Amino acid sequence: MSSPALATTVLSPDVPWLTLLVVWPLVAAAVLWALPGGTTPDGYSTGARRWSRQVALGAALVEVLLGVAALLAFDTLAAGTHQLLETHAWIPQLGVSYALGVDGVGLALVLLSVVLVPLVVLAAWREQDSGKVPTDRLRHYLALVLVLTTFMVAVFAARDVFLFYVLFEAMLIPVYFMIGGFGGPRRRYAAVKFLLFSLAGGLIMLAGVIGLYLQGPGGEQGFLTENLIGTDMSTGVERWLFLAFFVAFAVKAPMFPVHTWLPDAAEQAPAGTSTLLVGVLDKVGTFGMLTLCLPLFPEASRWAAPVIVVLALISIFYGALLAIGQQDMFRLVAYTSVSHFGFIVLGIFAFASTSIAGSSFYMVNHGLSTGGLFLLVGFLVARRGSARIEDFGGLQKVTPVLAGVFLVTGLSALSLPGLSTFVSEFLVIVGTFPVWEAAAVIAAVAVVLAAIYVLWTYQRVFTGPVRDDLATTPDIGARERWVIGPLIAIMLVLGFYPAPALRLVDEPARTTVSQVGVEAPPADMPMLDPEEGSDR
């Protein structure tokens, strides 16, 4: 904002930045699909389609610029209120509006999405590594990534419950094809499992959406979130509606015991897909809990909090323990995510502004660190053709740089001080402590487990004697540096100087707490039977 004149004219909040962010990737995807050219018999693109990768990357970078512009147009001093508002009637007969707008949390997640997309495009650059020309499959894949970007941005910016639901469901379709069409040998099974879990959760939410609308004020804007917040409803109805929403979000997040689709999907999907799936899409679940469940159903949220906190604790430990036992690195990272999502949910349902701010920040950091881990595992798979830990060993002598970035990203996943995840995990635990003392203590113990799954994996893959068949493994290349470099840079910057990010999430957290209406922290944690469960 060096030039005030430019800032006021170009970066004005009146420009529909969010719509631009939503529409641009869709246009780019259409361009990719419409590129003239043909296909050689062995599947390579000819004609203009040879430039599909460059087109996709260019579009993704423009999307990043649009995201930065939105950030500049956003008034960070009023991050607690929704800004960049756009409201148009969409289906007024059903009370549905095309209403976009972000508060600090929404904006942070939009930025996370648009930052990850070019990295995913770049990571997929040589998906089938046998020439300078991209395959036609890659073109379809990149187009699907761009379509998904549209839905990701829109869902974090939706200010209309119906619109949110529509995007929540519609984004399953590109992901479904991204897993099922481009994944590993059991991709069909993984894709269908993913879709059916999400669809079932979504349809339960649909029942909740309908019920909520009928409880609400109705009218042509009856689905606008701000019109629905504060709706007066009976306790029983509120609790049912809360459950309908929460189940959908728990599946998406994913929380124990409805997480079983995630390891399969992450194992079978290409690394880039897993990055977006776990790094961004799963945040829709926790984002929904934060921005819909809590403000819309405050009483029911408080009512359900004890059980949810217990489930979150189970998720934290269960995910971490299973991660330790995994042989497949994609599955391992997926299970660490289950653990991390437990932290995020714990922070949200502690109803303290510190912990909620921590959870919001955690969502962004988790996207960076887990996304980075998936991409790095993808690099390893590209070298070895396997994601199994036992197939690796002693790589740090052969590929020191790759080992280094893997270690940094892994340390970020275990919340080492100096890296951004530490700040958020610390905030969650500190914020939770006065409210759920025991829960905070138990959660803190899980950090030890995180150290085990990260360091033990590093030890088995990178240390020890160099295996003969790995002796000529190439180290990280220029393209791969550009994939992982930005992520590590952001993690370090936000680790040492988290203030700008915290400014985005702090005020929304206070707003949420006031909406939930928690006056004083509950005195003591009620005794509850932690449900024991087993994974498949």
Added chain:
Amino acid sequence: MTEFIAPDIAWAQLTPILLVLGAAVVGVLVEAFVPRRARRPVQLTITLAALAGAVVAVAALWGGVADTGGTDVLLGSVVVDGPTLVLQGTIAVLALLAVLVIADRTATGEDAFAPQGAATPGSGYEEAARAAGLQQTEVYPLVLFATGGMLIFPATGDLLTLFVALEVLSLPLYLLTGLARRRRLLSQEASMKYFLLGAFASALLLFGIALLYGFSGSLRYADIATAVRADTGMDALLLVGALLVLVGLLFKVGAVPFHSWTPDAYQGAPTPITGFMAACTKVAAFGALVRLFYVVLPDLRWDLEPMMWTVAIATMAVGTVVALVQTDVKRVLAYSSVAHAGFVLTGVVALTQSGITAVLFYLLAYGAATVGAFGIVSLVRERGAVRAAGGRVTSGAASGGVPHVEGATATSGAAVATAVEVRADADDTDGEGAEPGEPEGPVLGEATHLSQWAGLGRTNPVLAGTFVLFLLSFAGIPLTAGFTGKFAVFTAAVEGGAWPLAVVGVVASAAAAFFYVRIIVLMFFTSPQGGPQQPVTAGSPDVADESGADAGARAPRAGTVVVASQGFALVAIGACALITIALGVVPGPVLDAIASVAQLIP
């Protein structure tokens, strides 16, 4: 009392019906007087013009009805009000699209109908007719008669007209069902079943009409409604009569337990007719049901509710569950249409103003996807063994995609211009590059077994993608018409106090998504033709295999081809896809238009 007073009839209000029925009569004359060579173009022109004219006529009547709310015509036998016009418009548009699919002879040069309907299957007479290259054109007037009946059905204002309209729409459909070119025994069996069960349902309807007449002394809806309110002390007569009439209508919409004809008729009928029947009949029958339920029987609400709820729940549950184990794509779509009847019923029993709008919108959304889906099914064919090349059987693996046909035999006739054979190779996505010159077998009937659809998404991405769109609409995925419809119907149901129905509907939708998704998996993520992993056939009994019916027509399965359309079917499928997307993304204007006139007059 001897003086006859000529009724004053507002003929203009009947234009859509008169146009279609008049064209049907002209079509019969064309069969008699126009030389065979010219019949098809003439019939096609007349049919399309009549249906387009009906659409225009509906549009022309719209303004008047929107102002006045509607009028009685023919002394109250026909009621032209908002819902009537919406339904007539929907039926005319869907029939127009369905006729395009019916008219398409594809690159094989053959339509979907038996050359001589009267010929015994497998007889020399039939073979002679086939060899002579005879093609049906009576189909067009038959479709027009059925459409005419459908246009009257939702507009009826008395019970006798209801019955007559029912028969006018049903009889041509019974006939059309039996006219399939391939698998003729199956087709005739379906026709027979449909006819017998249909006749049974008609008898029940007629009996119910008699009882209602005995109760009220009138056949007019308005008079019966008055009598219902008046409490004449003959409740038994009224209840039994109403139940029987409802059963007759529920049979036509294919609601459980009156659905048993649906899968057989849908499977046996020529596929373009199945699309026509599935879409238009359902629209018409639901139109009649809504009128009866909202105008005549609202005061019986508490008496009928247990039955209607049971039927709606059973319809959703049975349709969904049974569809899960089907192996024939036409039967899957048939059972899915049963499930959809259940979804629409939840809107019907809501008995609210928004319920009418929701039902009308749902029918349009469902009809468009149905016509399109069956249109695509009609293009996916199986390829038989090569007879010309010394009994050698081409398999998918042996011959690559050859862009032209060399070993065409008498039955396939013309060249299949752009047919690309599905290849057995899993990871090879392109359909070109094999050595040309391999002979290929003749193109046979539709490849309806689900396993034959494996890998279609790789060889024909656009066609398969469009089919996916229709499936997603059936499944109710957001941004398709089906979602908007489902949402509107469930909202209306909850508003009308029928929230258990909405809950069952949501659960059924989740289960139904499974079999739609299964077809998508099959088309896009499975290798063609019987790879080791066949999620479809494994473990489920092959309900649809009619090997006993006429095994002769089914040569060894040697491959699946997509025949090129003559253009008609493509236009229809494209239009259906456009409607499906448009009603999903911007449903506002259509919902608005329907809601503005969704007022039934007694």
